Amino acid sequence: MNFTLALAPIIIILLLMVGFRWKASRAGAAGYLAAVLIAWFWFEINLPALAYAHAKAVFLILDVLLIIWTAFLLFRVVAEAGGIEVLSRTLPHLTGDKGLQALIIAWAFASFLQGVGGFGVPTAVIAPLLVGLGFSPLLAVVLPSLGHTWAVTFGSLGASFNAMMAVTGLDWPTLARPAALYLGIVGIWAGVTVALAYGGWKTLIRLWLPIGVIGLSMSAAQYLTVSHGFWNIGGLMGGTAGLLVGIPLAWFMNHNQEADQDFPWRELLIALAGYGVLVTLTLLIQLIPGLKPFLNQVKIGLDFPATITGRGFAVPAGPGRQLYILSHAGMILLLSSAAAYLIFQAAGWYHPGALRRILQSTGQRVIGSSVSITSIVMMAVIMTQAGMTDALAKGFSSALGWFYPLAAPWIGALGAIMTGSNANSNLIFSALQMKTAELLGLPAAFILAAQTTGGAIGSVAAPTKVIVGAITAGMEGREGEILRKKLPYIALLLLITSLITFLAVRWI
């Protein structure tokens, strides 16, 4: 009974979003209300514990939202100036080989876009571009969806990874390396699935070399970046490495000479300026001795006392999530947005009223998801404070035992498919996955790596993303067709993640 009731808020969210097609903000509110009622009446949480859970959630929410708000702001600053269009126009100049175009655009460029933007941007930008290059609308949606899966967790300036750190209370040195390792392996396989989906085994065999070289470069770049603490630009650096290696490789393998003279180098450099500022600021804060500790003097947070429920579930006293405002990834993104705006303004790339349009579209786009994230995080923290997450973990560990590592990525994927995002899946399931790993005596970092990798893969099968892809490629009403094409490849990537997790917890 404990297990069933503890699972109820999650089931309610999933059921409402999938069965009744509710938006995440509505379904999240229903999940929150269910969690409060069940925590109060069945798990006997008291008023102070419930109040502290709400306050703890506020800091987690701000931590997550600061990145989401400013990441989207930076993307809008670049998009309003036409920077994304410049990138999209430039890449087809490189090669006439359709298979190579699929790899460079739908894999490397999609990963780059996921690194800087996320929020469904890769498919929305690339699908019309591929249709324009002569790809079928179905492939135009499916290829970038598969290509950017591996860059989701450390993409969107690390929003999903940050969500996992916030909910579990674990820091980046514990979580980043295993997650980057899993995602790196999946990243190479993502290239394989792009080639297979485009042209089957023939294309895969023909393009094995660029797949290997680009895949290894992107995975290595992401791993090295995040394992040195730059987790907020892991996806960006992975995607950039893919472009830096893939573009010369494409020139070398199948040079499109006709387009040579028109290559817009200057425009390309200006378009990328905002992201250059972001990388530079991130590196400066990490590398200049004493700068980060100095900036970290400004922090916001609260200490919380120990609580105990009527059923005897105790949460020890301790600090909640601390927000280091000046060194926060959100602050770096805000400064990068301001710098990028000034650069584009100086280059004369903006039309009158650009700033108003940027702020308006950013506000309208992020406020709905802010409400859904708020209710989902509050639900997750209440469940943890009331002992509901503990009850779920006990149920899963006794039911699955040593086979749990095989199931962990599928749980992450399920959460992402149902809630529409890797970050939401991490917010809902990370605490549960960590607790279950602890009960089974498994290394939590590997199980959480499986959670976020599964979430990243599953997010591209989320109905919301499928619908966005269908609209941008002119395939409205044919969402089922898109999903049918994607599912075998998604299942393959999840099976690979299950296998990696199982081997990792056994032998590493």
Added chain:
Amino acid sequence: MKERSPQRNKSTQRREPGWVIFKDLLSRLRDRPALTYLVIFIVVMTASLLMVPAVRSGNQTLPAGLLLLVILANLLSLFF
């Protein structure tokens, strides 16, 4: 045809305006979803944060009232 009793008519009249006002308010809010989301977000975050000093003050009513406010804001989200 059976005529409605005056008492029943009276009670229907009393109930109807409240429901109509609520529906009207909802439709006005639906016309401005971004603004509504912003208000819900600010109310939920502020009330949740204020729960800590409210509990520490030793008062039972204040945190309960703030909790109710958060619950009501989430109930409002259900209509969007």
